[in-house]
Amino acid sequence: MKSINKLIIAISVTTGALVTSCQKLDIAPPNIFTSDVIFNSQAGVTSFLASIYQDLPIEDFKYAPSTNDGASTNGYAGFQHGANDWTEFYNEAAATGEEVGPWAGMDIGTGFGYWPYADIRNVNIMIAELPNHVASLTQTGVNQLLGEAHFLRAYYYFGLAKRYGGVPIITTVQDPSAPLATLQVHRDKEQAVWDFIASELDLGYNMMPATSVAGRANKYVAAALKSRAMLYAACVAKYGSVNFVDGQAVTAGYAGIPASAATGYFQAAYDAAKLLDGVYTLYNGYPNDKVQNYVEVFLDAASPENIFIKQYSMANKTAHSWDDTMSPRYFTANALSRSYPTLDLVERWGNLPITNSDGTPTRYDNRAQLMQTLEPRLQATIYFPGATLRGLTFDMQRGIYPSFSGTAAAEVAKPANSRSYILAGSTATLYQGMQVIGNTGPWTGDDEYTRTGFYVRKYINFNEAQSAVNLNTSVQPWIDLRYAEVLLNRAEAAVELGNTSDALTDINLIRARAGAALYSSVTLDQVRNERCMELAFENQYYWDLKRWRTADVVLDKAHFQGLMPYYVYDENKYIFLAEPELFNREYTFPKQDYYEPLPGGEIANNPNLLPNNPGY
């Protein structure tokens, strides 16, 4: 009972102290950064910018375009920051036939409800605040930062416009206590949003300096982004006015741009791309080894081709897992791969020499022989059977034919149970002392075996020791904008404008670096195909299909093919057969997915966002 008394005394004393202690103190809360703390120094602004840059809609290694098919281990998709163990293979490539992978089909068309107005608000705060801090930042410093802010705001709106078309353009810092009627803004027309992006990027180009530290924007980054964005707007105008799903949002101009605007946008894309003339060059660090040269485009930090990159760090826990999840366990310390390049992508470079003129499969002495005949860029983009990594060989082999006669086409057309090949239920199974299936597949026994006979090579850090290739240990930067893309933007805009000679020059620069034969003339189809080859796996193809409005044609009950290597036992030769990829997936793009639906939660908050895009 004594302890209770002590407790009572203690409580009384404390209460007494609290009651008498309320002297008013006028001290700013020390745990909240005021605008003076942030905007009165470059260091403060830099820290504020860091989160704005981090949230930019850069579709990098970690970008998860949807939560469908179990794509997101953390339950949300989009632009990921921290550890991201298993998202790399849920990429746009694997939903569109550049690769086949864990998506059950074209399952990313409705997006993930991207709605970055909180980030845009941060940029708007910056634009509103900076002019008040000329004294500490100098007028030049303020102007440069304002230019950067306009670039960043354009980047966010580009992320919105390519998904939704017209969205509300908000350029002020909205007051949360303002009347609901002023907060519930209407959508702006799609054309107005693209024009806003263009003018913001022009401000960025005019106000920013010519150089910047890696990972931050300069004036040429703004120009490069403008060439990309204006090409998108131009194609929406030209092709979207022909192939579209009708609805209220189209009638109101929220989805779609009049065809008459196309030429102006193509010209804007061309002009923006031309601003980079002579400022950046294509990487050519290994001129005598075109394959190695193209590999290093994506790994050499000193590349003069890099315009805008996103960096990663293990210390900050922002490293990615590209190396660990694009190659099978055979080459890594852990983990596995799940998405694989298709033969259809490879054949953008032309048909492979796997069949003789009489239709019989070409016999090869070893697996690597086929690859050695191909364009260096193709070899550097995709690991073919026979390629090597970290001292190990990609020993892809689907099975063994004790003997093989007849044509490739006749063999592939046979029902599986009447083909004379030997397959196996394990990579350990032997036939006459020889491994039936390669250590790297193709096989359906486990996720990590290729289903197509190929693996991704682009961006793979071959220098890393196998024991160090683990989840969240890759730090090679994502190259968001590189000069090759700007050249391709310029070529596409040029050919659309009828200036094929400019397009030919641009395309041949790229082909020369790639180790490809140069063209003597160029068509729109060739320019587009060049783009698909050069930018494979760089999260461009999905958006290209969308803006060309060809996704519903290319992905119409589409099935993709793989390249299946077999060993012919009695001849001691290898043959390659083009066969359906082993997932046997079907891909169909519904036309309404040319625009994503506005997020339902946002419409509930603000019914003025209606009408939603057609079909939703």
Added chain:
Amino acid sequence: MKKLISRILMGVAILASSACTKTDNYPGPNASFQGTLISSTGGNFPTSGGSTQIWMQQIGWTAPQTIPSKFDGTFEDTQLFSGGYKVVPTGGAFWPVFDTVTVNLTKGTTHNFTVTPYLVIKNFTATLNGTTLTLTYDIDAPIVAGLPTIKDTQPYVNTTSLVGTGASIQVFSDDNGVTINKDFIDMVPADKSRTLTVPNLIPGRTFYVRVGVRLNDSYLSSNFSNIIRVDVPSN
């Protein structure tokens, strides 16, 4: 001390037991909506999985919902909240309807929609010869001007009477399709009188068969024939 603890525990117990007495007494959804899609050329409008839907939006709410049409052109949803709804059929191979109809949903509300099909499949016959099925049919268009391009035509074969897109056996169905890629106005009579063959059906099985013609409209939708039952004799 022990007394104190036991009193505190008792207090906690009383509070805990008395805290959760509220029950959810909101009424569940009890209104229903049913009806039929009627073809302007007569009869029900035949549909398939994943195509035609009744789009509906409760007045005063922002999120739309949909009722998928059944294969025979009827639709029904018995778990709806009563109230006013804007409704419109969408997503099928018929001339688009943009004007919504307002219906006041209560229990057992029925509303039929009349739609004009893009194409009508007439004179559909199925002839079995051994294990090869020959399908003949004619394509007609109630309205020709402005009709979307006709992409392809294919049989749909399944082992149940639910047969159509997404409910068919690929080797008998998609693999026997034929590409057309023509505008109706450019089609000669021979293009409109079609024959499809489905070889290598399995003896002793029953199949349900229909044909579809797919158009390049907003939804890449198909017009369907009626469904025919085919019994393949055992050999």
